[in-house]
Amino acid sequence: MENQPRDATAAVPAKRRLLVTGASGFLGWHLCRAAQATWRVEGTYHQNTPPLPGVTLHTVDFTDLDALKPWLEELAPDAIIHTAALSQPNRCEQDPHLSYQLNVEATRLLAQFCGSRHLPFAFTSTDQVFDGQAAPYSEDSVPSPISVYGRHKVEAEALVQALHPAAVICRLPLLYGPPSPTAECFLQGFVRTLKAGQPLHLFTDEFRTPAYVEDVAAGLLFALENTAGLLHLGGPDRLSRYDFGLRMAATFGLDQNLILPGKQADVAMPAPRPADVSSNSQRAFGLGYRPRSVLAGLSASAER
Ligand SMILES: NC(=O)c1ccc[n+]([C@@H]2O[C@H](COP(=O)([O-])OP(=O)(O)OC[C@H]3O[C@@H](n4cnc5c(N)ncnc54)[C@H](OP(=O)(O)O)[C@@H]3O)[C@@H](O)[C@H]2O)c1
Structure with missing residues (x-):
């Protein structure tokens, strides 16, 4: 053998x-x-x-x-x-x-x-x-x-x-994160708007994790x-769309002054939007789920 x-x-x-x-x-x-x-x-x-x-x-x-x-x-x-x-x-x-x-x-x-x-x-x-x-x-x-x-x-x-x-x-x-070759998340649209020198109105009264x-x-x-x-499977940070935008602009080296505060009620949309659907993800954290902070995630997105 x-x-x-x-x-x-x-x-x-x-x-x-x-x-x-x-x-x-x-x-x-x-x-x-x-x-x-x-x-x-x-x-x-x-x-x-x-x-x-x-x-x-x-x-x-x-x-x-x-x-x-x-x-x-x-x-x-x-x-x-x-x-x-x-x-x-x-x-x-x-x-x-x-x-x-x-x-x-x-x-x-x-x-x-x-x-x-x-x-x-x-x-x-x-x-x-x-x-x-x-x-x-x-x-x-x-x-x-x-x-x-x-x-x-x-x-x-x-x-x-x-x-x-x-x-x-x-x-x-x-x-959020880097785009795939065939799909984007909201981040790419935000970045394009700021790069074009256009203002971005983001909700101060809508919170997410x-x-x-x-x-x-x-x-x-x-x-x-x-x-x-x-x-x-929520992330570790609860923040408003507006705060997310400010952090994104800072991380991507874009003009934070173009981020303007808005309210959900200012924009009519077909689907009603819940104000705060922040997750408590303690069960997943206990199983070893370790999502990075928004700042770390934005930095990783900016590098790609
Ligand atoms: N993105 C978020 O922030 C978020 C948040 C919470 C939950 N989710 C959930 O996470 C999952 C993924 O979300 P995502 O943002 O990655 O979705 P997405 O980018 O919109 O992708 C949707 C996928 O569904 C496919 N699809 C659409 N119509 C189809 C059809 N008729 N037959 C077969 N496939 C079809 C699309 O294929 P083609 O592009 O090839 O047509 C695409 O691959 C979804 O269940 C979503 O509800 C997403």
Whole structure:
């Protein structure tokens, strides 16, 4: 036996296959990149093809449930993190039917698929399941959505809990960080406005606990296999949009005088906006989730 050539790969277990839905999205792209260290990653996109070397990509329309089920059965992933969504509250308010198809029905199908096969499943929900009147919100707080987006996420959460009690439902805060090649967060728009010398009106009466996108990706990957039920993945700092803007301008070397205070009531938008949906994320912190501070996250964003 000793003289026989050894198969160097024989002892290395094959990586399991993780399906990330919404790989072309802001979070999904960062998540695929982070997941590649430990998983063989499969990603879905709909309209935008994301450059993701090493990730197997699939074009999927999550409104076509009849096609989705057989496709999933054939793909047979070992786990799923579901980030595909109609994620803009204003669009959900304007097109509740599409919001329901994407945010509720597609989630139901994925939860059913994973639940019936006992596969790890993580669903990305939102801090917008709360009305913003009683922050900070923990996992024990009772949902009180005020928008179509929030209501549909609450409905999807309930379905996930019923169909797959071992799944994890991560309620995400406002996310920021470097853009993906196919998706941006609000930060890039803010920076463009200031670079153009234009004023930026930001709410002094809207509070969030923002988190750096790569930290949330790491939190999701950990949560997928290590916990179940509701989990808040908020950042460590509670601040207003206005204060966030001031810190962003300072970090990016842009003119802070262009940041002007505004109030939610000054701007009419299709979706009602909760005033303060700051998260209490002590449960996640206790599990080892360590999102960086806003200042550290902005510095990391400015470097990319
Ligand atoms: N970003 C935040 O601040 C934030 C905060 C709280 C919670 N969340 C939640 O986190 C998750 C990810 O958010 P995100 O900001 O990364 O979203 P995003 O950038 O808007 O990306 C949405 C993803 O969904 C895909 N998609 C849209 N319509 C589809 C369809 N008909 N069929 C299949 N795929 C479709 C998009 O594909 P194409 O681009 O290829 O069309 C894209 O990959 C969502 O569940 C969101 O609700 C986000």
